[in-house]
Amino acid sequence: MTAEIRQAIIDNALSEGFAQVGFCRPDGVPDIAERLATYVGNGWHGDMGWMAERMHWRGNPAALWPEARTVIMLAEPYTPSHDPMEVIGQPDRAAISVYAQNRDYHDIVKKRLKRVGRWMIEGFGGEIKVFVDTAPVMEKPLAAAAGLGWQGKHTNLLSRELGSWFFLGAIFTTLDLPIDLPARENCGSCTACLEACPTDAFPAPFQLDARRCISYLTIEHKGPVDEPLRSQLGNRIYGCDDCLAACPWNKFAAEASEMRYAARADLIAPRLAELAGFDDAGFRAHFSGSPIKRIGLSRFLRNVLYAIGNSGDPALLSHAQAHTEHEDAVVSDAARWAVTKLSSSA
Structure with missing residues (x-):
């Protein structure tokens, strides 16, 4: 029955506009705390004090909400239709990152996640929490654990199907659902x-x-x-x-x-x-x-x-x-x- 629920969730999420869906356990990235501690210990987080202050949750997704049994990671593309590097050769003009050239993705993705979450509760019960880059959740490692892609040499998530232009959202749920295999790194010798x-x-x-x-x-x-x-x-x-x-x-x-x-x-x-x-x-x-x-x-x-x-x-x-x-x-x-x-x- 859980396999059928999982597939129904995938189908619903795709119908809402997400391009990919993957499932992992909240503790599916066992080395995340060590990686985060090294990052902060090196001072690489700069002024982002919130990263150090909330390391307990950020380094252990299971501690963020102990009742959660499954993390559903979802990807939504924002691939540009123009060459984003063309403006770099126009010094009298400003270069703005592609993701910020229109509406704030936080609002769009979160509303989608909430619609999927409400549908899940109505159909299968359980509880949910949704996150879009606004809580101590390490979305990229979790997405890799859920099989959506791998963290490239630039530390951003890459996907065979989506490339590199996509947003991530997370649904934590108390439902115990089948999980995906982690994605394999495919950068090879490319730098x-x-x-x-x-x-x-x-x-x-x-x-x-x-x-x-x-x-x-x-x-x-x-x-x-x-x-x-x-x-x-x-x-x-x-x-x-x-x-x-x-x-x-x-x-x-x-x-x-x-x-x-x-x-x-x-x-x-x-x-x-x-x-x-x-x-x-x-x-x-x-x-x-x-x-x-x-x-x-x-x-x-x-x-x-x-x-x-x-x-x-x-x-x-x-x-x-x-x-x-x-x-x-x-x-x-x-x-x-x-x-x-x-x-x-x-």
Whole structure:
């Protein structure tokens, strides 16, 4: 009977828009605590104190909800229809990570998970909890344990069927369901993702030092970026797709079916001059419903000003000068740095 329930859950999840479904035990990644302890012990988590503070749960999914018997991992593609690396060659424009070029995936995926979860409870009983990157859950190792893919040398999840452009969601349930075999690593001798990183953020294959990762620096890091790294950010103002885009497995990437992930035309390659002119109200209005809004105007302007400094375009000098006396010291520092860079290249 449990096999029939499992298949019914898969069928329902696919009908809701998920592309893949896998099952594992909450304790299906026995080395996760050790891996996390090494990561935090090396200081690679940077300012992400919440990672260290909640290591007990993050390192042991079974402790997060002891009653859970099965973890259902679900994948949803957001594969871009355009070349995400094209904007890197346009220094007067901003590069925004593909996943943030439209609606916030947290809201979309979580609503889908809740619909699947409610359907499960109505049909088969039990209890559920759903998670989308907002709780101490290590989604990538659990997804690998559930057979959805493997963590590549860039530490992101890869799939034979989906490539690298997909979101993950988790349903913890008290139902005891048959599980999948873990996925096997299929990177072979390829190092394309490691070589593509602009800041050399990988100490070794399968290891990431977030303190050098552009996604971390532009999104999670609150203070000024170390000066040696600023020039390496290029025009990336929110996240970075270089290691994902470089992966050869993307030739198998599944097409995104959710239209709310399709890039807004004004976020594929927006002009830095326009972004530098936002006030708080304009910023919030422009990025309403977008994950970009969560970093706030000051951090956003800091990133834009670093990109302006890296542009080498004297026409952008006045846009940097406009922020040299900004009330936020991090923003004014970024503006002065950009002015110096542009003045020296003029």
